[in-house]
Amino acid sequence: MATDMSWLQVIVLSLVQGLTEFLPVSSSGHLRIISTLFWGEDAGASFTAVVQLGTEAAVLVYFAKDIWRILLAWFAGLADKSKRNFDYRMGWMVIFGTIPVGLLGFLGKDFIRENLRNLWITAAMLVLFSFVFIIAERMGRRERSFDQLTMRDALWMGLAQCLALIPGVSRSGGTVSAGLFLGLDREVATRFSFLLAIPAVLASGLFSLPDAFSPEAGQAASGLQLFVGTAIAFAVGYASIAWLLRFVAHHSFAWFAAWRIPVGLLVMALLAAGVLQA
Structure with missing residues (x-):
């Protein structure tokens, strides 16, 4: 039986969602950790998807x-072949890159909402995937511009987006790392990562909306709580986008490993000590 979320929990988790959604630190992982640490229960994948x-x-x-x-x-471009420019191809790239996460998210919905939300998995992904950032930054040539994006890039970044279904990985971290491995400029990879996430996250949030009121797993939120939480996430998220794009223009994604690794190790220690329940 799902329990009801408090207003304090809704506000705190919505702030966390807005702050962490675009940073490569895993918003779903942080929501899972903070909800369990301070309220003793997972808010659930449905609340996360709706506030997203x-x-x-x-x-x-x-x-x-x-x-x-x-x-x-x-x-x-659909109506006139002569108008099929780069923006036309970009539309297909976003669609094509969304297909893998759409199929996997739909087919594995129950497994993702229940089995993958284990805190041991979240903590391990926070630590292990940090090294992917570091390797991607070291190996990536970062020389290809936005107008050099191809369908191949969209496919590989779309496949990388599937990893974000595991709390602790990070949607932006996975897709941007894939872009860096493909030789894309860091800011280019980040911008395409934002565009690529739109269809998948919107579909996930709308699909999860009914379940957020009466979830099979996690906690239930009222319509007003979901509305307020979504509004808070919007305001904070907008500021986060602007900050991240300025940051990645001059700084490595590997800096975020300095946050992810200690958090992951701390969660493991709390789990081992029995302070947190997986």
């Missing part, structure tokens, strides 16, 4: 001009 709609709305607003341009070019 707020941060994705922030992406829609922040990249509104780019998204509108791509949509216009995509529809124009």
